[in-house]
Amino acid sequence: MTEKLEYLKKILNGIGDLSDEDISMSLPFWNKKIIKKNDYFNQQNIVCKDLGIIVKGIFRIYYYDDDSGEEKNIFFFSEDQFVVSFRSFVFQHPCRYFIEALEDSEIIYISYEKLQNLYESHKNWERFGRMLAEHFFNNSQVRTEELLFLSHEERYLNLIAEHPNILQRINAYHIASFLGIKNQSLSRIRKRLLSK
Numbered sequence: 001m002t003e004k005l006e007y008l009k010k011i012l013n014g015i016g017d018l019s020d021e022d023i024s025m026s027l028p029f030w031n032k033k034i035i036k037k038n039d040y041f042n043q044q045n046i047v048c049k050d051l052g053i054i055v056k057g058i059f060r061i062y063y064y065d066d067d068s069g070e071e072k073n074i075f076f077f078s079e080d081q082f083v084v085s086f087r088s089f090v091f092q093h094p095c096r097y098f099i100e101a102l103e104d105s106e107i108i109y110i111s112y113e114k115l116q117n118l119y120e121s122h123k124n125w126e127r128f129g130r131m132l133a134e135h136f137f138n139n140s141q142v143r144t145e146e147l148l149f150l151s152h153e154e155r156y157l158n159l160i161a162e163h164p165n166i167l168q169r170i171n172a173y174h175i176a177s178f179l180g181i182k183n184q185s186l187s188r189i190r191k192r193l194l195s196k
Contacts, residue, residue: 004030004108011053011080015135016128026125029114033107041083041099041107048088048095050109057105058169059083061097062177073178075143076170078163083107086136102170152179153189 008023008030033052035041041059042048054077061075074097077083088095089112118125146155156179159166166175176186 007055007108008053012128016124016131018124018128022122022124025122026110026118029110029118030108031110033109035101035105035107037101037103037105039101041101042085042088042095042097044096044098045094047092048085048099049112050084051089051112051115052083052107052109054079054081054083055106055108057107058102058163058166059099059105060102060170060174060178061085061099063097071177073174075139076159076163076166076174076178078166082132082135084136086133090133102174147180152181152185153193155179156186156189157193 005024005027008027009020012018012023032055035057041050041052044063056079058076058078060073061077062071062073064070065072083099085095085097085099087093092112115125115129119129120126146158150158156175159175159178172186173183176183179186181189
């Protein structure tokens with residue numbers, strides 16, 4: 001119990017100003033789940049019911065592009081990050097994406113209902129909810145601006161900065177999909193950076 005409390009303090013206080021008491025009283029609402037490689041945290045057309053925090057593992061958010069017949073990666077989440085389809089979670093609408101574990105993973109999660117109860121009954125948790133929304137809005141804005149304004153190489157460098165060991169953990173084609181390029185282009189970027 002103490003280990004879970006300390007972990008939650010570390011992650012949640014990175015978003016909002018929750019007191020130790022605020023976090024302690026939420027402990028019964030957080031559950032642990034093991035998600036095997038290639039299993040899903042959430043699937044397309046299913047409402048995202050849980051907000052997860054990744055203790056161990058890496059996930060991708062992707063959609064299937066009917067026109068190209070390809071899976072397109074949008075985000076990666078790894079240790080100490082939230083995993084959720086935030087829009088689906090907040091509005092309780094069906095998710096437009098898949099959230100898949102790319103390796104055996106462990107999360108702790110809280111349900112939508114339990115989190116809403118915390119928001120309604122505790123001012124600090126309500127403030128946390130606003131800051132969590134700002135956090136996800138920022139992530140979404142950063143991703144959009146990367147696609148609009150950065151080169152493939154710059155996006156690759158940002159990805160490596162956020163997930164330093166991602167190259168050792170997942171297949172290169174997932175990274176190429178995230179960058180919007182083919183494997184050969186990713187190989188050229190990596191060679192060019194190694195030669196610098």
